[in-house]
Amino acid sequence: MKLQSAVIASILFAAVPVFSAVASPASSSAKAGIDWQKDNNVDAAFARAKAGNKPLFLYWGAAWCPPCNQVKATIFNRQDFIERSRHFVPVYLDGDSPSAQKLGARFKVRGYPTMILFKPDGTEITRLPGEVDSERYLQVLTLAMNTTNSVQDILKSALAGGKNLKAEEWSLLADYSWDDPEQKLVDVKDVAATLLRLSDLAPTGHDATRIYLKALVAIANVKPGQTAPAFDKAVAADKLQKALADQAVARDNMDLFTNYPADLTELTTTAKSDARAKLMAAFNSALLKLADDSSLSKTDRLTAVDGLVALARQENPKGTLDANLLKDVKTRVAQIDQATTDAYERQSVISTAAHALSNAGLLDDSDALLKAELKRSHSPYYFMLSLASNAKKRGDKTAAVNWYEQAYKAAKGPATRLQWGSTYVSGLIELAPQEEGRIEKATQSVLAEIGGTENAFYERNRASLERMGKKLNEWNKDGKHKVALQKVRTQLDGICNKLPANDPQKAACQGVLTEAKS
Structure with missing residues (x-):
């Protein structure tokens, strides 16, 4: 069972991590902010952690990433997090900084943001969730800093029966970042079955409920070709009903309920059934309360609004939604837009708001919000991709491609530019495959x-370039663009040939335009 909030609060503000005997800093020191190490010398950071017997906290993010900006606005600026940071070595890895992507491969971090806590000896303790609210995040971080076991060890004990596991250890399993495709606890294809088994083994309480809900989300998102574990749909629907009806439980699992209402409803009920109608009503009621919950961040409240839209879309995939819902979405977006002044928070808020408006079919409102933000945002190129998506929804291929191009031209940072460039090439191939010269020029620019x-x-x-390469090969599957593609291959070969034979990048480079075997 989860610790009572009062107990957690006492741990958060009073406990000294088992790794460090350093006393709490004076308030004047705490106000100085987080002492991030940003030089990418991770080995030196681990040496410091070992010498000081402190855990190491690794943050992996990017300037444009909305969830990263959400973390900066709601977690990293909290005084209690800043104070807690005195007890670990904080390392900030920006994905666009030198050698960052190589370090990303080393630590198995790809999605932004990823946050990992390590023991002083370099053993990974846990991967912290990026979608929960700040209070819960601090609780998870504190428990992780005070545990003597890694989540890997805790999982082994849990799957063996978990008789000797402490309540805090079940909490770490419940709040582990299971949706991280790079997580190392179990194979991605086994996540759903593992969570389902853990939910049966966990002591009755909030942690068992959260693990079960995560199992359902994992089942709903099983990839094609993979086998989902068997589960009782009627039981699942009943458990969802009870969790949604309990305001404390719904608040505790708001990240799951706001992000996956349609997925969970689709998974556990049949279309047009009484069970579907009953579950949708429960979701709508819970989501409205979450959207009104001022203790949640603005982004989380807007995600609840987007969840309401997703549910409505489930019954009405392409038509016009209820006028009252559309009015409510517009009103809530306008209120939160006006109330949000922090630059980091706006990057997250505007992204979520624009997505909700777009899903609701309010494309003009979404565009207006995004275009206004281009002048204010520190990373406007991110919103240009959203404008491309809106144009694509309208069927305006020319506008969509032009927004992809503008986004690429405006993008900053080497990794971001490669990602945005490959997105531009892919967009061209999808929406304007006849523009051979433009596709060739764009691809050559990315390769340069x-x-x-x-x-x-x-x-x-690597992942972005491989996706681009796959698109290019599909574009030329009938051989009509053979000459253009050969020019691109020649350019890429020149890059690959400059890499040393023993460089692991060489094989990756050569594989970018390798045609799939039939």
């Missing part, structure tokens, strides 16, 4: 940047 980028074939870079 690769040639000047250190460690260009690691982690997010």
